[in-house]
Amino acid sequence: MVAIKIFLDKRRGTKEDTYPLNYRIYHSGKSTTRSAKIYxxxxxxxxxxxxxxxxxxxxxxxxxxxxxxxPCIPQLNCRSIPLQFH
Structure with missing residues (x-):
């Protein structure tokens, strides 16, 4: 089962005091993080x-x-970036 969490990554601030919005994707005990490309x-x-x-x-x-x-994140065909779990 895939679980997805969206969060503001406050560890990665910019000079303008903005933070990236990220998706954390969990699957089979592993996780990966993808940027929403929004600050x-x-x-x-x-x-x-x-x-x-x-x-x-x-x-x-x-x-x-x-x-x-x-809704497209768990489906690999919705993204051009393949999900890789470490």
């Missing part, structure tokens, strides 16, 4: 709802993108 400030991410807050100028667009990508 947000801490106050722009709602960790409980797993959505971009309305104080971000493109929140509606980013939330649509996250909801579109989220």
């Amino acid at each position: 947000l400030r801490d106050d722009q991410w709602d960790a409980k709802k797993k959505l971009v807050r309305n104080n971000h100028p493109e929140s509606k667009l980013l939330n649509k993108r996250l909801l579109k990508d989220y």
